[in-house]
Amino acid sequence: MSTKTVFTTGEAAKICKVSQQTIIRCFDNGSLKGFRVPGSRFRRIPRHELFSFMRDNGIPTDALESGKRKALIVDDDQDLVELLADAFSRDGRFDVKTANNGFDAGMLVKEFRPDVVVLDIMLPDINGKEVCQRVRGDKTLEQVKIICISGMVEQDKVADLRAAGADDFLQKPFQVDKLMERACDLLEMERPVAT
Secondary structure (H helix, E strand, O other): OOOOOEEEHHHHHHHHOOOHHHHHHHHHOOOOOOEEOOOOOOEEEEHHHHHHHHHHOOOOOHHHHHOOEEEEEEOOOHHHHHHHHHHHHHHOOEEEEEEOOHHHHHHHHHHHOOOEEEEEOOOOOOOHHHHHHHHHOOHHHOOOEEEEEEOOOOHHHHHHHHHHOOOEEEEOOOOHHHHHHHHHHHOOOOOOOOO
């Protein structure tokens, strides 16, 4: 993966985990330095300027440094967690953290600030729907994508999850490749090349 040196406002927004409007506003008021593409209205932000902006505003710069996306896997089934963590790690474009319960998941979402959360609905301490609501209730986490996984199938439950903020749902058992494809689609990344 090549390290980008110049970012669009949309890319900068994803890295900083804020809305594109916020980036545009900061660009226009001069707090985020950059330049306009000659002959157009497009704004571009050089890497070092984005880094300074993130540092000045207390935004973790690790997303910019590693260039990797972050995946958080939450399930009380340790074998499944290891299987999924391994798949994301092998892809090479993800930093992965895992949690086995809703409490740890909640803490990690705030600290690790994942791009995507793979979330089991049936956790021992708190249900996945509640985790979705908590993530969605935090404005600073609005960019986080949530893929819920579960063995339960009632369609109204799936609708509830989507209403609570889930971006996607996969029924167990599922193919790990399928999950990777869904995660990449949600993050607007290229799908993994089947090896």
